[in-house]
Amino acid sequence: MSSLGELIAPRRLGKDFRWLLSSSWTSNIGDGIALSAAPLLIASLTPSPLLVAAGAMMQYLPWLLFGLFAGAIADHHDRRMLVMIADGSRAVVVLALVVFLVTGHATVWIVLATTFLYGVAEVFADTAGSTLLPMLVKPVDLGVGNARMQAGFLVGNQLAGPPIGAFLFAVGSFWPFLTQILCVSLGVILISRIARTEVPPKDPLPEGVKPHPIREGLRWLRANPPVRTLVIIILVFNVTWAAPWSILVLYATEHLGMGPVGFGTLTTASALGGIVATFSFGWLERHVRFATLMRVCLSLEVLMHLSFALTTSGVVALVIMFGFGAYAFVWGTISTTVRQRLVPLHLQGRIASVNMVGVFGGLVIGQLLGGVIAETWGLTAPWWFAFGGALITLIAVWRSISNIAAAKPVIDEEPETAA
Numbered sequence: 001m002s003s004l005g006e007l008i009a010p011r012r013l014g015k016d017f018r019w020l021l022s023s024s025w026t027s028n029i030g031d032g033i034a035l036s037a038a039p040l041l042i043a044s045l046t047p048s049p050l051l052v053a054a055g056a057m058m059q060y061l062p063w064l065l066f067g068l069f070a071g072a073i074a075d076h077h078d079r080r081m082l083v084m085i086a087d088g089s090r091a092v093v094v095l096a097l098v099v100f101l102v103t104g105h106a107t108v109w110i111v112l113a114t115t116f117l118y119g120v121a122e123v124f125a126d127t128a129g130s131t132l133l134p135m136l137v138k139p140v141d142l143g144v145g146n147a148r149m150q151a152g153f154l155v156g157n158q159l160a161g162p163p164i165g166a167f168l169f170a171v172g173s174f175w176p177f178l179t180q181i182l183c184v185s186l187g188v189i190l191i192s193r194i195a196r197t198e199v200p201p202k203d204p205l206p207e208g209v210k211p212h213p214i215r216e217g218l219r220w221l222r223a224n225p226p227v228r229t230l231v232i233i234i235l236v237f238n239v240t241w242a243a244p245w246s247i248l249v250l251y252a253t254e255h256l257g258m259g260p261v262g263f264g265t266l267t268t269a270s271a272l273g274g275i276v277a278t279f280s281f282g283w284l285e286r287h288v289r290f291a292t293l294m295r296v297c298l299s300l301e302v303l304m305h306l307s308f309a310l311t312t313s314g315v316v317a318l319v320i321m322f323g324f325g326a327y328a329f330v331w332g333t334i335s336t337t338v339r340q341r342l343v344p345l346h347l348q349g350r351i352a353s354v355n356m357v358g359v360f361g362g363l364v365i366g367q368l369l370g371g372v373i374a375e376t377w378g379l380t381a382p383w384w385f386a387f388g389g390a391l392i393t394l395i396a397v398w399r400s401i402s403n404i405a406a407a408k409p410v411i412d413e414e415p416e417t418a419a
Contacts, residue, residue, distance in 0.1 A: 015146060016136045016194045023190035024129070025152035027087065032161015032182025034094075037169045037176035038115060044173070045108040058112055063360040070127040071353025072213035075346055079128045080137070084188050086125035091184045093117045094177050099176040131348035132194070134340045140408050142337045143285045150333050151278040159271040217350030220288075226407040227342050227351065229400045230335060233393065235358035237301065240389040242366025242383035244308065247374045251308075255379045258314040269318045273325025281333060288329035290334055291405035295398065297331035298323075302390045309383035341409040353392065 009018045042055040074082060097114045099107040137145045168176040221228050244251065252263040284293060298321065308322050343351045370382040 001268075001301055009148060010141075010144065013137050013141055017133075017145060019190055019193040020132055020136060021148055021152065023151055023187040026183050026190060027187035029153050029161050029164075030161075030180040030187070032157040033165035033168065033176045033183070034161075034180050035157065035165060037180075038111070038161035040166065040169045040285070041106075041173055042108060042111055045106070045111060051108055051112070054112055055115055057364075058115040058215070059119050060124045060360045060364055062116065063356055064364070066120060066123050067127070067353045067357040067360070068122045068214050068217075068350070069353075071217060071350035073124065074128040074131055074349025074353070075217075076213065079349070080191060080194050081193055082128035083125050083132070086121045086128065087184050087188045087191075090118055090125065090398040091181050091188070093121060094181050094184070096182070098174045098177050101177070106173075107394050123356075127349055127353050130336075130352045131345075131399035132161030134343075134345060134348055136194070139341050142340050143333065144282060146333045146336045146340075147278055147281040150336075151275065154271050154274040154278070154329065159268065159275070162267075165329055168399075181370050214350065217347055217354065220344075220347055221351060221354060224342070225400075226404040227339060229397060230339060230404050231355050231358050233298075233397055234335065234355060235362045236393045237298070237390060238359050238362025239366040239369070240305070240386040240393070242363045243370035243373065243389075244305065244386050246367040246370035247379060247382060250374070251379045251383075252314075252317070254315055256312065256314045258317070262314055264317060266321045269321040270325035270328070273322040273327075274329035275325075277326040277329040281330060284330065289405065290338065291402045293330060293334055294405060296392070297327045298394050298401075300327045301331075302387060302394055305383050305387035305390055309380050309387060338404060338407075342407050 009021055039052065040054060041054050046052065073166045094116055097106070097111065100110055133145050133149065134142065164179075165176040168179060221231065227282065248266070249263050252266055256262070258265075301362055304324050308317065311317060311320070337353065339351065369385070373381045373385050
């Protein structure tokens, strides 16, 4: 393997990890293409701001409705096969949309329905997919593995995909979605190369006790303070993060005077910061304690909100956003790694789904609060709300972070790695 290949996917992580990584990166490019093309399509079909906003909500709603159920399914079936079925379903849903677009019968309601169905399949694909990495690599390598997976999300979903999607939409409304079908389908082929993933063994239950899959996961979470606290942190910080992000386009164009192009560069700056962080994560993991990294990341989040509340400069905002992308990548990688190390294999799907319900639940609550706060007190008010809420939360969990980072990993059979 070349030195570049070794850097991207170290040989010690095994052949199955490389198939998983390739599938994830390919699918993320397809999702990134749709990330810009879907809103453009809805906006071309209706002038209603409510319907345009509904398109974004259709991405979050399936997580709130089916997230916990998807986790239970993932813990009781072949996870690799679940990802293949869910991604195949996504391709079929998008293919139906392409047919409507090509024949000229697409309406905003068809697009919204397609978005919802695609989101439902994505819930099952992402939940089952998140459990594969701990089954394929050793616990000590989860940090590196998650860093590489996150890098694919940043490059494909956040950086490369959206401009490609916008360009293809300008060529023809169906082209970005046809390209998305090809990417998702290729992802299915790549992940099919992974050796069959057996259903993890369960902990024995007392005789006569009938387990309820979702309650079993919630019961375990309630009895595990480190993971429970981590989920609460993620929920609250997503509420505070989403409040100002819900009006970011207005903040950038009206308060900072950056214009539409400037607003777009904010997202690009964040993705670039994350990409830079991918090259430093290995060093950070080796030389800095996880507890210290977690505290630094959450502290920077507080300071970022304060800085955005105070600045009126677009240049300063770009610098802040670059820094946000860097530390957000480090936090996301660490929090995922810690959770995967602490959760037994047979509960990975359910605990991951609770985490994702917290993420998207926080986003929905934060977006609603952000709109109301901005409408009442102005465009910088959501940043002050985020600053105060994040600061209070950080103070409350400061000591608990040490317990989270130092918690003893579960003892599961280490996965066999292919040469």
